Amino acid sequence: MFYYGGMTPDLASAGNAEARQAALATLGGQTRELIDAVVLTDVPEDEITAVTAELAALTGRLRTLQRTAPQSFEAGPDGVPRHPGNAVIGSANPHALPLIVESTPERTVRAELAFRPSHEGPPGWVHGGVSAMILDHLLGHAAAVAGSPGMTGTLSVRYRRPVPYGEPLLATAEHTRSEGRKTWVEGRIALPDGTVLVEATGLFITPSGWGRSGPE
Amino acid sequence: MFYYGGMTPDLASAGNAEARQAALATLGGQTRELIDAVVLTDVPEDEITAVTAELAALTGRLRTLQRTAPQSFEAGPDGVPRHPGNAVIGSANPHALPLIVESTPERTVRAELAFRPSHEGPPGWVHGGVSAMILDHLLGHAAAVAGSPGMTGTLSVRYRRPVPYGEPLLATAEHTRSEGRKTWVEGRIALPDGTVLVEATGLFITPSGWGRSGPE
Numbered sequence: 243m244f245y246y247g248g249m250t251p252d253l254a255s256a257g258n259a260e261a262r263q264a265a266l267a268t269l270g271g272q273t274r275e276l277i278d279a280v281v282l283t284d285v286p287e288d289e290i291t292a293v294t295a296e297l298a299a300l301t302g303r304l305r306t307l308q309r310t311a312p313q314s315f316e317a318g319p320d321g322v323p324r325h326p327g328n329a330v331i332g333s334a335n336p337h338a339l340p341l342i343v344e345s346t347p348e349r350t351v352r353a354e355l356a357f358r359p360s361h362e363g364p365p366g367w368v369h370g371g372v373s374a375m376i377l378d379h380l381l382g383h384a385a386a387v388a389g390s391p392g393m394t395g396t397l398s399v400r401y402r403r404p405v406p407y408g409e410p411l412l413a414t415a416e417h418t419r420s421e422g423r424k425t426w427v428e429g430r431i432a433l434p435d436g437t438v439l440v441e442a443t444g445l446f447i448t449p450s451g452w453g454r455s456g457p458e
Numbered sequence: 459m460f461y462y463g464g465m466t467p468d469l470a471s472a473g474n475a476e477a478r479q480a481a482l483a484t485l486g487g488q489t490r491e492l493i494d495a496v497v498l499t500d501v502p503e504d505e506i507t508a509v510t511a512e513l514a515a516l517t518g519r520l521r522t523l524q525r526t527a528p529q530s531f532e533a534g535p536d537g538v539p540r541h542p543g544n545a546v547i548g549s550a551n552p553h554a555l556p557l558i559v560e561s562t563p564e565r566t567v568r569a570e571l572a573f574r575p576s577h578e579g580p581p582g583w584v585h586g587g588v589s590a591m592i593l594d595h596l597l598g599h600a601a602a603v604a605g606s607p608g609m610t611g612t613l614s615v616r617y618r619r620p621v622p623y624g625e626p627l628l629a630t631a632e633h634t635r636s637e638g639r640k641t642w643v644e645g646r647i648a649l650p651d652g653t654v655l656v657e658a659t660g661l662f663i664t665p666s667g668w669g670r671s672g673p674e
Contacts, residue, residue: 258503265506266499272513273496277552279520280489281528281543283482287474290481293516297488300509300516304495312497314581327497329577329585336493337553337576360553361545363595365530369545370610371594375587378615379579382586394586398614399594 266313266326266334273336274358281360330379341376341413343383350416351384355431357407368405373431373440380415381427381444388417390425392446399442410434423448482529482542482550489552490574497576546595557592557629559599566632567600571647573623584621589647589656596631597643597660604633606641608662615658626650639664 283290312327313334326334331341343353355376363369378397385392405411415429425448430441499506528543529550542550547557559569571592579585594613601608621627631645641664646657 262503262506265503265510266496269496269499269506269510269513272510272517273493276513276517276520277489277493279517279524280482280485281548281551281553282524282526283485283520284523284525285520286523287478287481289519290478290485293519294481294485294488296512296516297485297492300512301488301492301495303505303509304492304499304501307500307502308495308498309500310498311582312575312578314578327575327578329579330587332497335497335576335578337497359528359543360551362528362530362543362551363545364609366527369591369595370598370613371546371591374590374594374613374615375585378587378590379585393580394615394617396614396616397586397590398612399590399610400612401610 263324263326263334270326270332270334270336270338270340277336277360278358281362330375339376341379343380345387348416349388350414351380351387351429352415353380353413354410355413356410357405359407361407364404366404366406368407370399370401370405370440373401373405374399374442376413376431377415377429377440377442378444380413381429381442382446384415384417384427384429385425385444385446388420388425388427390417390420390446390448392423392425392448395424395445395447397442397444399440401440403437403439405431405439411439423450479540479542479550486542486548486550486552486554486556493552493576494574497578546591555592557595559596561603564632565604566630567596567603567645568631569596569629570626571629572626573621575623577623580620582620582622584623586615586617586621586656589617589621590615590658592629592647593631593645593656593658594660596629597645597658598662600631600633600643600645601641601660601662604636604641604643606633606636606662606664608639608641608664611640611661611663613658613660615656617656619653619655621647621655627655639666 315323326332329337332338343351357368361368361372413431418426418428425446427444430438432438531539542548545553548554559567573584577584577588629647634642634644641662643660646654648654
């Protein structure tokens with residue numbers, strides 16, 4: 243992942259921006275529900291076709307005014323950066339879980355999460371690539387929280403047990419060591435009882451222009 | 459090969475099944491277009507809210523008859539297995555790119571692909587976790603094509619350059635060696651000129667019940 247230490251407020255200048263952002267997040271969430279309904283639907287073929295036509299019309303309505311790129315980092319009303327367009331954590335991006343990462347007082351990170359049917363790979367289980375995607379982001383966040391924001395250099399994922407969807411899981415990660423601009427981080431996705439399902443190690447590189455910064 | 463219950467025999471066996479599958483793939487594709495329209499939209503807040511309400515209604519229509527799990531592997535009309543519900547390659551799963559993997563006569567695999575705005579991580583670039591997700595799947599396919607189908611044991615991803623979205627890219631992978639039930643595979647996502655952006659090594663384990671088999 244990529245982490246901006248500081249960002250100047252731009253769009254978030256008015257109270258309207260907050261309401262608009264909430265509406266976009268609600269749209270993102272509703273589209274996520276639609277995705278799983280598409281994956282699970284067993285309605286007749288003519289109904290599938292009818293719904294598809296209506297989705298095309300709604301897509302057209304959203305496209306009448308478009309950005310050239312997704313919403314990226316921006317300051318929220320409380321000054322905390324938000325990432326509404328991000329593919330893994332973006333509230334307004336239907337592709338995102340979204341992963342909601344919390345920092346702990348010990349400068350580690352944690353995220354409660356539950357995968358959905360649209361994340362299936364092997365029958366009944368989450369796709370291994372989806373677990374890797376989540377861990378990449380979580381480890382990058384852990385590097386940033388530890389004061390070493392950077393780009394992923396290498397990510398190594400070890401699959402220990404199948405990952406279920408539709409159940410609460412816990413992902414955690416923490417900084418292990420740093421050498422100059424290199425930072426190593428470890429993390430895992432586990433059952434609530436602590437049983438590790440997938441674990442990962444990441445090496446993050448802080449670009450030379452960034453320097454090291456404090457935690458969020 | 460896996461079949462899910464819940465589908466009535468007449469739908470699963472008739473020529474209707476092919477038309478129905480095509481309708482589901484079209485629905486999946488339209489929902490993908492919707493996802494990117496959501497990510498890029500800049501329409502007024504009241505229009506965002508109005509579209510959200512209509513999406514909720516369409517979601518409800520798809521849910522009137524639901525499977526308990528996504529469509530998994532099933533035989534297509536030509537006898538070739540299809541994976542319409544898969545999170546990475548499933549034509550009927552809006553979460554999937556979908557990645558379309560081809561086998562070569564040399565028992566390697568290749569996939570032409572283009573990421574979309576909904577895959578953004580760093581501003582203007584594809585999320586590193588999304589690249590990892592794609593490589594996990596591609597390497598697993600390469601292991602299978604080489605005669606050693608298995609589950610991912612470890613996946614190591616090295617990020618060399620930022621990955622653009624909206625541009626044609628080429629992903630390739632090939633078997634490197636095997637020891638008993640362990641198989642090593644390498645792959646990468648590259649620009650059309652061959653410049654490697656992200657590369658990965660995977661260790662796949664063939665479950666003891668599966669044995670080694672010929673290529674697909």
